[in-house]
Amino acid sequence: MVELSISGTKILSTVLFLYLLVCLVNFPAAEARVRHYRWKVKYEYKSPDCYKKLVITINGGTPGPTIVADEGDTIIVELENNLLTENLAIHWHGIRQIGTPWFDGTEGVTQCPILPGETFKYQFVVDRPGTYLYHAHYGMQREAGLYGLIRVSPRQPEPFSYDHDRSIILNDWYHKSTYEQAAGLSSIPFVWVNEPESLLIQGKGNFNCSMVSEPGVCNTSNPDCSRYVQTVVPGQTYRLRIASLTALSALSFQIEGHNMTVVEADGHYVEPFVVQNLFIYSGETYSVLVKADQDPSRNYWITTNVVSRPNTTPAGLAVFNYYPNHPRRSPPTSPPPAPAWDDVDSRMNQSIAIKARQGHIITPPTTSDRVIVFLNTQNKINGYVRWSVNNVSFNLPHTPYLIALKENITDAFDQTPPPDGYDFLNYDIYSVQNNTNATSSNEIYRLQFNITVDIILQNANTMNKNNSETHPWHLHGHDFWVLGYGKGKFDMYKDPAKYNLVNPIMKNTVAVHPFGWTALRFRTDNPGVWAFHCHIESHFYMGMGVVFEEGIERIGDLPSSIMGCGHTKTSNPH
Amino acid sequence: MVELSISGTKILSTVLFLYLLVCLVNFPAAEARVRHYRWKVKYEYKSPDCYKKLVITINGGTPGPTIVADEGDTIIVELENNLLTENLAIHWHGIRQIGTPWFDGTEGVTQCPILPGETFKYQFVVDRPGTYLYHAHYGMQREAGLYGLIRVSPRQPEPFSYDHDRSIILNDWYHKSTYEQAAGLSSIPFVWVNEPESLLIQGKGNFNCSMVSEPGVCNTSNPDCSRYVQTVVPGQTYRLRIASLTALSALSFQIEGHNMTVVEADGHYVEPFVVQNLFIYSGETYSVLVKADQDPSRNYWITTNVVSRPNTTPAGLAVFNYYPNHPRRSPPTSPPPAPAWDDVDSRMNQSIAIKARQGHIITPPTTSDRVIVFLNTQNKINGYVRWSVNNVSFNLPHTPYLIALKENITDAFDQTPPPDGYDFLNYDIYSVQNNTNATSSNEIYRLQFNITVDIILQNANTMNKNNSETHPWHLHGHDFWVLGYGKGKFDMYKDPAKYNLVNPIMKNTVAVHPFGWTALRFRTDNPGVWAFHCHIESHFYMGMGVVFEEGIERIGDLPSSIMGCGHTKTSNPH
Structure with missing residues (x-):
């Protein structure tokens, strides 16, 4: 991601750069390319929600790098396991691995785990455009921070238009280690993982550090947990790719005062429908179109909330920043309230509303065997x-x-x-x-x-x-x-x-x-x-x-x- | 270990049982035997010093089972790795592995790590009598609790006599996980592991739970951290095998009011000398003879202290319990003070005092190549x-x-x-x-x-x-x-x-x-x-x-x- 700076000129150049990038994406080279990544995986102390804990990073970060490719490209990821005593495997979530079932990355199903010191080469074709994910598929390592996004651009024109293409991964976050969680789940008496301490928007959350007495562990001014900012230019339309990799939580996602038009789900075009709350479950991806059509003199909240479970997890907050307002300026309003956690009907109704887009329907067989x-x-x-x-x-x-x-x-x-x-x-x-x-x-x-x-x-x-x-x-x-x-x-x-x-x-x-x-x-x-x-x-x-x-x-x-x-x-x- | 009960009759029967055991040990069968162990290794929550944390256990315990064998016996340990994502290797510390260099258990040196789900069979001969150790030799897993003792009895009479044979492993203990420690050591800026939170005597220590604010984490009445008791019968002589598997600390070891005669070091007979403080370093084992020759109407402190580093770690405490006093009765005196941490001379002098025992000297070559x-x-x-x-x-x-x-x-x-x-x-x-x-x-x-x-x-x-x-x-x-x-x-x-x-x-x-x-x-x-x-x-x-x-x-x-x-x-x- 291009990092947003508080300098206005830098933001402008960033916007221009992103615009150029979009142009490039819209007119991809006809030839399929090989995209080669080299990733080093290790444990590092990070403070995604301001609370310092060990996380698994890829090349120093969590979420890991976004894989950006065109339909038909070959992705090669050389994954070096720099953990001390722990093995690894990474699943490419949503990639069907046609012809390469051995690179699905599912430990115990398609491969042995990757040992410390080993470099494992994943190689597969991203044969369909859309929004996909990758994450650890071994033990409970995904929850330790080993995850990221795959964005595959189409070779054909898309059935909707937008000015900018952005991605946001949502996640819930725990302060206990995955070892502790797994040991509790395998104990008699059973120790449940409980509700997450916070929700992360693009890897950033905000835990209430006043609840932590130990010094040096929680620090709200840590740049790791600086609030995520999505900067938009008034009047322009944004494709937001929203993905969830929560360990547990079903989520709602809102942009204060803005409608979202759902156009993609798990890499398939959706017959457009409008939501204020997007409900999203772990492992799902959606693209929504959002137009920056509200009062441009202020910023707006981006919020995510836990639904479907009674919970005490505070909302995840980010800022929908109308250029040229200062990206760190808090919106003047309170964040929009969370939908009722136990409103099953609303969630069921969204599920039912998701249909294939006209002109892009793949008809199912009428009977099953x-x-x-x-x-x-x-x-x-x-x-x-x-x-x-x-x-x-x-x-x-x-x-x-x-x-x-x-x-x-x-x-x-x-x-x-x-x-x-x-x-x-x-x-x-x-x-x-x-x-x-x-x-x-x-x-x-x-x-x-x-x-x-x-x-x-x-x-x-x-x-x-x-x-x-x-x-x-x-x-x-x-x-x-x-x-x-x-x-x-x-x-x-x-x-x-x-x-x-x-x-x-x-x-x-x-x-x-x-x-x-x-x-x-x-x-x-x-x-x-x-x-x-x-x-x-x-x-x-x-x-x-x-x-x-x-x-x-x-x-x-x-x-x-x-x-x-x-x-x-x-x-x-x- | 036979667990000591507060019932007097049970203690008496235990003492008799131990006596019989000693008789058996003193007259071993002439034939070398195969000792077959099956160990399951996993993470469990334990509270060795009353503070609850994840530890690596063998068959549910830390320290693991003591291997008891006779000189010349073959030890087979079938080690089942039940960790979720982590590999294993166990080193048999002090066993020379003559003819079986591949079973030394040193990951990266003599073997690949043992994967989760694998059962690895170690097989080796304990060719010399003495006191040895085993412990993880992979990453920093030893510190997570994966360790124990090996006691090999001789086929020849020993050059000293005693009524009972007992073992005590000393250890220092940290509340942070080994992952956290390793990540700190590999960070810029460097994060040191600091001094241990407590010292363990035979796996039991006593952290000051009033320093922990989080509820349910530290509990002084947890049986995991019930003070270790060494029960002795007045007038009898005890061989105490003292071993250290500290992560960091050099230790002193004292039994209040009792002299200790050093007779064995790392499996070799020592020309006897008397100490009040036994200095012991990580990886060392000693046998000392202690006679229960003090006022039998009371109990005495067993203490261990960190030496050679300025430190804030409180003494490890156990009870030297004169039968029939109640094993949980605290000694009427304060624990003996720790030796000065920076008294290098005393430690150097003990090192120099350790010579091979007359009649058991193996003469070194007079020159080197x-x-x-x-x-x-x-x-x-x-x-x-x-x-x-x-x-x-x-x-x-x-x-x-x-x-x-x-x-x-x-x-x-x-x-x-x-x-x-x-x-x-x-x-x-x-x-x-x-x-x-x-x-x-x-x-x-x-x-x-x-x-x-x-x-x-x-x-x-x-x-x-x-x-x-x-x-x-x-x-x-x-x-x-x-x-x-x-x-x-x-x-x-x-x-x-x-x-x-x-x-x-x-x-x-x-x-x-x-x-x-x-x-x-x-x-x-x-x-x-x-x-x-x-x-x-x-x-x-x-x-x-x-x-x-x-x-x-x-x-x-x-x-x-x-x-x-x-x-x-x-x-x-x-």
Whole structure:
């Protein structure tokens, strides 16, 4: 990012520079290019919300560098692990990895972890334009700060216009280390991670340092936590790419006094609709168009708030700065209030409003070959609190599935097929169920190649009375059609008739709302082994995920770089 | 350890049980046995000094289980790494690993790290009786609590007698995580680990919880930090095996009102001498005989204090409990005062007093084939604070030396031989030197096989005026003769004439005192690659170490289990 300075002339030159950049982006070279990145990953003390803690940085920063590319470009990231004792893996979230399933970056699924001192080379094509993400996919490292954005520009003109293209990653932030959080989640008695201490807008938040007694730990004047400023020129239109990589929180996002027109979701064009609050779930990306059409004599608040959970996390604040006002001048008004955290209907309605844009609809197959229903429940297994899918709580194996399947290593994981459903007739999704038959397993779904699969995500009551949570489910290796949402128990006889088969949006991450269901459809057309999981860091850690295999027999030789752990550890020293 | 209960009958039965155990130990079976351990390593919340933090446990505990064996036994430890994202390696400190140099457990030197989910099988012979240690040898994990004791009983009668055999590990303890410490040490500006918050006696200390404002973090009634009690029967004699695994601190150890007769050091019998304070450095072990010959109507303090550094760390306290007094009854007196921290002479004098026991002297060769002088200095390299040996600051490579050398992988580390000395004539060890020529390197010393090598450890001023620190140097794969200690700069013409060649003690860890020197001799008779380094966790991390290779050509096939990292990562999936 070009850093904004308080000097007016510098801002002007920055704006000019950005304008030139946009021109370049709008007229890309016809030739696909190779974009080569060299990233060093290490622990450093940073104060993203003014509270000093160890974070994982890429080339000294969190968020890491934005990958900027054109449709069809090849991205090479040489990732050097400079952590002391800890391994790494990075997932390229939303990139389908067609032909390169081994570079999906999912530890235990597609690769062995990258050891300290190793340099791992990821190489893949960004075959579709849009807004994507990258982040650690190992243990709970994402939450330690290892994440960033991928912006892929189209080769064709876009169906909307704007003057400037900007990106903002939203995140929630914890002061405890990920080790402490993971140890608590794996303890008896269970220690929950609790609500985040703050919300970050483009890596910057603002914790109330008066709550910290230890000297030197929290400092509101630390430049790491200087409020994020989005400078705009009156009258111009901005494409804001809004992404969420929260560990836990569903968020709302507002720009005080400004409407936002949603035009992109997870890399797909959306039939435009206007919001004041944009609800966004972990793993999702949206593009909204915002026109700087309000009173230009002042600045405005950008706010983000936790929704869907009762919480004490203060709003994340940034400034929507009308040039030439001083970027550090606070808006004269109070930040707009947060939407009611428990207003499920508003969130459900936004979900339903997201349709594919006319002229850009990819029509789904009208029927499916296999339907899998995933009951989302919280369970106790051997005294540990876990999340489960059809009463199976997922564990990652230590030999990645991709390698085990390709090399016929049959003892690397449980070969039993996991269940395609649950006891639809008798299970009461509205009350606490004991789920005593829940088990932990690393078994996976083997899907026939080139078929159409429907997934019904069925939410239910947690282990707490009258409680059901929001889960953003993310599918690797595919985009899926979102066929429908509903409240209560999915009715397999009546609900499919209501599916939107006309203009469903395609996404890679979708929410299942409290006590509700979400229906998806996808084609098993990408040979590989793909995780499908709740994108809440602690939920996946606690078992809320599954793995799909498709077309393993069509995959070419695996690169040796992904091997070296579990059953793929070898005796050959060269 | 058998846990002491407050019930008198239980204590009596415990004492009887221990007595029987001693009888068994005194008459071991003639046959060498295999001792098989299965250890699970993970992070858990513990409160060793009443302050709750994440520690690395073995089978749920820190310190880990004591390995109890007879001379000649084979130890098998199957180590399961249950950490989430972190690798492991365990060093068997004092075990020479004759014939098994690949199981020394030194990450980067003798093996690749053990990945999460892996089970690594260590297998080695404990060929000599004595008191040894084990601990993590990867990153700074030792300090996170991964350590324990090895007690090897002799097949021959010992030259002293006692009624009971007990062990106590001393340690210093920090509340910050090892990640935080390492990040600070690798930062510009440098952030020092500071003095430890407390001292632990057999894993138990007592932090002043009134200094902690956060609720639930520090709790003096937590059983994890119940004061350690050593129960004794009046009139009986106890062999106490005292070991130190401090991260930083040199310690004194006292039993209020009792003399201690030193009889063993690092597995070698010592010509007995009596102390009130036992000075002990990280990596050392001692056996002392203590007779319960004081007023039996009361209990006595066991204390340990930091010496050799100005410090604010409170004494570590335990109770020397005369049966049948209540083990939790505090002694009526104040704990004995700590020796003056800066009394170098007393510590030097104890070092000099440690000689091999008559009848158990292993005579050193009278001459040496190679003399290497190691100047110990603190330096700045590229702005980072480092420790150096002859102005070379050591970095571990990511392909272990043992594998690189055996397999002729020549690009795994710098093949330049490091220097055998420094500028003896001109270097002023008494003042701050700028050491601007210092470099970082992973170069190693190649030693001819079956020769005699002398090492002179030469201490010097640090980067702070009038300051020189104590460094406990530990040699892997060997015991060395301690030929002498001196003050000031070693005189290569005069000092060797004063060497003790008559009855020098053999040890594996030895201190070099402030502004002093220590002279060692060893035979290069153990084919392998062996680290020699300051046992202070942060000092080794900051470069204070070297590596010796000897007889690499005599080493048989390496086990494949030690491979899998750096240049030994392979493409063969089976």
